[in-house]
Amino acid sequence: MKLLFVADPLDSFKIYKDSTFAMMREASRRGHTLWATRPVDLSWQRGGRVQARALPIVLTGVEGHSHEAWYTTTGPETVVVAEFDAVLMRKDPPFDSEYFYATHLLTHAERDGALVLNSPAALRDHPEKLAILEFPQFIAPTLVTRSAADVRAFHAEHRDIILKPLDGMGGAGIFRVTDNGMNLGSIVETLNVGGAQTIMVQKFVPEIADGDKRVLVIDGKAVPHTLARIPQGSEVRGNLAAGGLGVAREITPREREIAGVIGPKLAKRGLLLIGLDVIGETLTEINVTSPTCFQEITDQTGFDVAKVFVDALEATINRARGNPTTEGQDPF
Structure with missing residues (x-):
């Protein structure tokens, strides 16, 4: 091919x-x-x-x-x-x-x-921060807004929050504001550019200390191992680009449950590969552009993620051609 x-x-x-x-x-x-x-x-x-x-x-x-x-x-x-x-x-x-x-x-x-x-249409329809809004049963209390007053009210209710830009990557632009509310006003002004840009605010999930898990889903099925990106030192971000330590883990029942709902639905929309970010029991992001962590998971567990992906790619090509495929042993 x-x-x-x-x-x-x-x-x-x-x-x-x-x-x-x-x-x-x-x-x-x-x-x-x-x-x-x-x-x-x-x-x-x-x-x-x-x-x-x-x-x-x-x-x-x-x-x-x-x-x-x-x-x-x-x-x-x-x-x-x-x-x-x-x-x-x-x-x-x-x-x-x-x-x-x-x-x-x-x-x-x-x-x-x-x-x-x-699918390019699916890439446009599933912005990585906002795609989680379709699955509210899996996410933490979340606010999407331009309004500084709405953010203050959200903080008053939840006391410990995370603020992030909608177009960020690699953990860039993520802030935590705790109960004392220190610098909340200036952070909001920075992120929403005086009300000109929409931001996301979420209740802080303390299980981040155990890692921000990347759950890879290939053709609707979850890879049986995840990569926990664990924050280092005083850092609140687990992203590898922000210095997080990547540790492979066996997928948990909760992570499999989340992937089992989201994966098949998005696969039908042309998303052959997605990456779910899960902290504790909570879905935080759905990555669709270029999900990563293949090599880290394979190197630490021996599970060949790339092999499974190319198997799925070949099967998708054959389906598109109208050719029957021979189903082998399910790698999942």
Whole structure:
């Protein structure tokens, strides 16, 4: 099969932990042909189909922290997106205007016949902070607002709260305000830009001390191991990008329950891979753009997440072609 990855520049990959690299490595092991492009290299012109300036890549076998090149290429070529067996949208956040425009070009590529995963329409419809609002039974007390007065009332009720921007990533812009309310006003002014931007406020979940769990869900089914991102020192954020320690754990019954409700529903919407963030018993976020933690879970548990993902990808491609698939042993 011929696969096109829409991603960040290849030279920016940290291959010792990058989940997109893990996908590429497993797909290459199976003999699939790999191409890579960036959102900036997508284009369309009247009378034609969506195109990409893309690199055909061959993996060199380099692993870990090595500075040697991990791929070779013959140089960029202009290709028609719909001529690939599947297009994997793996551009990292932020979900900004350019990301939004790229999803529209990929939607048009779907009209040309492309199979795009995750679905570009579903990416637009499930912003990672706000997607949890569909599942209130699993979330902590939550407020979405521009109003400083609403935030103050929420704090007065719950006393210990977390405030976050809706477009943040990697734990950036997250604040905790405890019972004393110190700096609440200035934090709100910073995050909502004087009422111009919407923010999210949630009751603080103390189980963060045991980690912010990443639950990977592939084609509607939860991976049986999670990665707990544990805050270090006085930090309240468990995000790996914010210095959290990643520790693999066996999935809990509560996490499996949450994934069992959300996973199948979102899979039907074209979200082949999602990442649920769970603190204690509480869902905090649904990641749909480029969920990570494949390599950390595999390295610590031996459960090959990339293999399961490529199995699901191949099955999805075969379904799209109308080909019957042979079901093997369920890896979950």
